[in-house]
Amino acid sequence: MKYSKKDRQKLLLETLEKNPFVTDENLAFTFHVSVQTIRLDRMELSIPELRERIKSVAAHNFGEEVKSLPIDEVIGEIIDIDLDKQAISILDITKEHVFARNGIARGHHLFAQANSLAVAVINDDLALTRKSTLTFVKPVKAGDRVVAKAIVINSDAKKNSTLIEVTSKVENETVFVGQFSMYRVTMS
Amino acid sequence: MKYSKKDRQKLLLETLEKNPFVTDENLAFTFHVSVQTIRLDRMELSIPELRERIKSVAAHNFGEEVKSLPIDEVIGEIIDIDLDKQAISILDITKEHVFARNGIARGHHLFAQANSLAVAVINDDLALTRKSTLTFVKPVKAGDRVVAKAIVINSDAKKNSTLIEVTSKVENETVFVGQFSMYRVTMS
DNA sequence: CTGATATTAGTACCAAGTGCTAAAATGGTG
DNA sequence: CACCATTTTAGCACTTGGTACTAATATCAG
DSSP: OOOOOHHHHHHHHHHHHOOOOOOHHHHHHHHHHHHHHHHHHHHTTTTTOOOHHHHHHHHHHHHOOOOOSSSSSSSSSSEEEEEEEEEEEEEEEGGGGGGGOOOOBBBBHHHHHHHHHHHHOOOEEEEEEEEEEEEEOSSOOTTTTEEEEEEEEEEEETTTTEEEEEEEETTTTEEEEEEEEEEEOOOO | OOOHHHHHHHHHHHHHHHOOOOOOOOOHHHSSSOOOHHHHHHTTTOOHHHHHHHHHHHHHTTTSOOOSSSSSGSEEEEEETTTEEEEEEEEOOOOBBTTTTOBBBOOHHHHHHHHHHHHHHHHSSSSEEEEEHHHOOSSOBOEEEEEEEEEEEEEETTEEEEEEEEEEETTTTTEEEEEEEEEEEOOO
């Protein structure tokens, strides 16, 4: 069953979209036409040859190295801090923080900002996250400026434990809420 | 200034590691040797030819199995995946992942590994974290190899919701547990 | 100096193409 | 049905970036 030229070219595009690693010979076989026809089709649709297709796939992802979480102690920029009471940080979301596919910020960046703010607000030598509950209220997009505010809910000195709530907002709209139960110790 | 064979081969490896898109001719020129020498070097080091190198980079990134997320957007290395069922990734903790102060891995790296694994295991076009509860059971140190295993607990198609539990272990000892409630949509 | 190691040269061949010309098949319209 | 345009197929020379193999030189170490 042969397709019309139009249909075949449409299918060709879809096929190569799904899997660019197919030779003309292979395509010719699957579409029951000659290799030359496939070549003509590629010309008309300006689809590059196999090697170029592969190269572009490779180059694309090779250049687009996803930024891992930075080394700084705090993710985001602290703009206000009142030790053991509250702190505020801002993080500008760029295209490096989002999924290429849908432009939505990856959860761990919001978590990282909130968590490191929770660590920073604690006035102790050692602060570790013990437990946390997170709610991603609303998707954050590239270009958004996320303002995170950490509030110390309570501090139980005996248990070496502190409860902190972090609320992150974009243009005054809550996008993320996290409760952090922190373990803390003063050394010396 | 010619290098010794040993030095040249070492540099060759590094060069191609950084940029696999280089022809033998090009390499011959930069190392001031003949093309044949480069080929011999590649044989000895069992480095595949340009096209195969490019193909493997492309194939790697075009990971046919992982749909939700391009493979290099995953924090850690996925070593096994059974879509909608379970997945395993490993992350080697280096000094860049830990607090300089105490050598303990910062929570967001463990979260990032677990969360991105939860996203990857979902066989859908869009997967976002809605809520999560985390427990940091035991501190992780530089040098530790964290093995995270994500298990899909249930999938409610009507609610577009999936519950995933991720358990991370170091040398078979649980260091982190996270429950992720994920929002998922199939596009088309 | 000699032998081993390293390097270069040259040939035939391959895959997956491009670019070009030309013939054959097919299809729609009067 | 015939005719002309579109579509498809065929064939050939040439290209890149190699492999596989053989053979000739360089280079160095003892």
